[in-house]
Amino acid sequence: MVTHDMTVGIVGLGLIGGSLARRLASRGVRTIAWNHRDHPYAQAERDGIRCVASLHDLAQARPDAIVLCNPLVAMPTVLAQLADAIDPTATTLTDVGSVKGMVRDQVDAAGLGACYVGAHPMAGNERSGWSAADPSLYDDALWALTVRDDTTYERFLTVARLILDGAGNRMIVVDDDTHDRAAALISHMPHAVATALINELADDPDRNIAAALAAGSWRDMTRVALTDPDRTRAMIDEDAANVETLLRSMAGRLTAVADALRDGDADAMTRFFAQGQPFRDYKARPAANDAAVETRDLRIDPAGEWQAALLESARAGEHIIGLAGDRTVMRVQTRSAL
Amino acid sequence: MVTHDMTVGIVGLGLIGGSLARRLASRGVRTIAWNHRDHPYAQAERDGIRCVASLHDLAQARPDAIVLCNPLVAMPTVLAQLADAIDPTATTLTDVGSVKGMVRDQVDAAGLGACYVGAHPMAGNERSGWSAADPSLYDDALWALTVRDDTTYERFLTVARLILDGAGNRMIVVDDDTHDRAAALISHMPHAVATALINELADDPDRNIAAALAAGSWRDMTRVALTDPDRTRAMIDEDAANVETLLRSMAGRLTAVADALRDGDADAMTRFFAQGQPFRDYKARPAANDAAVETRDLRIDPAGEWQAALLESARAGEHIIGLAGDRTVMRVQTRSAL
Structure with a gap:
């Protein structure tokens, strides 16, 4: 499995980050993590997550992706520390925030904009903290990835593989404002x-x-x-x-x-x-996640306007459910079309 | 038990009327019913509900109360038939509609305003019809009773007994507009x-x-x-x-x-x-229906402005949970005070 070649760094072992780290580790992805307090470390290590003492150590491990799962208020401090240690040729930066424009501004301000791809998993519950972390929080989750015109296909693909192969989830790809x-x-x-x-x-x-x-x-x-x-x-x-x-x-x-x-x-x-009848009709249709949903292949041109092509697919209600072996072919299903 | 002396007539054996009829019968209240179609009659009779062939027969049985549980669209027809047959000296008319002003207007138009007390039980679910009728639909239900200045205490007390003793529920008493x-x-x-x-x-x-x-x-x-x-x-x-x-x-x-x-x-x-913090605080308080809720007696003067006194009690968040033996003393608990 391609993800066995991948190393993912998680910043913050709260509900969202802890659940993701546990899920990735349980699925065979090399997972390293840093938390602002080390109380989850013993349990996390037992779950196969390698825990490090500092953000510097996390960056120096040169993971393929670092996922920012820290609170938004800590973002400037975390980004400043990562900026000093990260190797942008090795590592792509992503996050799990529910608002993308503001995170991108902060990443840009830290000088890390070129290695960033935004992400927002539709996962969560009323609880918080490592004690609530559970890999099943991400069962059948959909992520929104956000890219802009200057995002490289290589970086996009790193985060896409993290979601599709690593977490075993679905995704749509849009721009921050959308x-x-x-x-x-x-x-x-x-x-x-x-x-x-x-x-x-x-x-x-x-x-x-x-x-x-x-x-x-x-x-x-x-x-x-x-x-x-x-x-x-x-x-x-x-x-x-x-x-x-x-x-x-x-x-x-x-x-x-x-x-x-x-x-x-x-x-x-x-x-x-x-x-609102189209929405009532949409909700009344049988659940779209059954085997009856038709799957098609969406071929991407990494040298062309691939961002626009993926946005178009999202607008059509398609979800990307996997990579088709070839790194430029996405498997998509129409799951949320009104 | 005082309700054993009571006869209640139910018009309409749908979800709300059928559940109420079954609950009353199971609690020993003499219950008679009419439905626009007789398909529920065999089962209803087995549940101890006496079923009659017409609204005329229902009225002629001179029940203490008739509860209109028919759809609002059928109200003018039902009221016209009852008006010809009801003995207003024997029977008080009530209903279960979720809007009270409109029902009272229709009752007035049928010439039955003097024997009417409005009622609205907070009970229901997404289902409908006799097949969904279940006495437990009214478990711990609160009813709103609506009275006006010319409502007699006697009629009010008939419907109050039906709710408190008959259905074993709680109530508040307000005017239609409130x-x-x-x-x-x-x-x-x-x-x-x-x-x-x-x-x-x-x-x-x-x-x-x-x-x-x-x-x-x-x-x-x-x-x-x-x-x-x-x-x-x-x-x-x-x-x-x-x-x-x-x-x-x-x-x-x-x-x-x-x-x-x-x-x-x-x-x-x-x-x-x-x-909205007072509402958040109210919802965060331990459930009010536990034994810790203090019970007090509210003495009513049937010759005075009892309607205003009961409205004041409802405004204070008090629910009437029973009669204190004496017909002019209500047992109340503060259950919904922000």
């Missing part, structure tokens, strides 16, 4: 909406009566507003411009429904409830 | 917001990428938008004025956050995330 707008749409903006909902209740003079009547729909729609508000705020601040645009769009949609209700405009109400 | 505003806040308006969210995705040129990245927060916040849009639309239309007001308020909140993000207004963001 990623951050999509993440704002399905996560960051909805978090703000959920927070506005609990504010609406907290402000109501009959809030105790409303709380008494609250049932499943309220519980589901406000669950994310109950998690650490500081974390939610940081997430929204990191993707502020996209969230701002989407919140204004949502405000316009809600106002339009209010107007339709005031005017008794049945046609406008019909349009409002019809508009 | 109920319908609270229901709009925690259910009807959020359903419109969830629909607007899926519209936002369906309209996005990168909708397939967004759908690929969608995870738990998106799934939870849009779940109710996937259920039958016609049913959601009907629910919103029935409570249109309250939903309209709340949607405008939500649009204002979302616009304010967008402005704060544009302006980098950290204070406004801090206020936004602090505003």
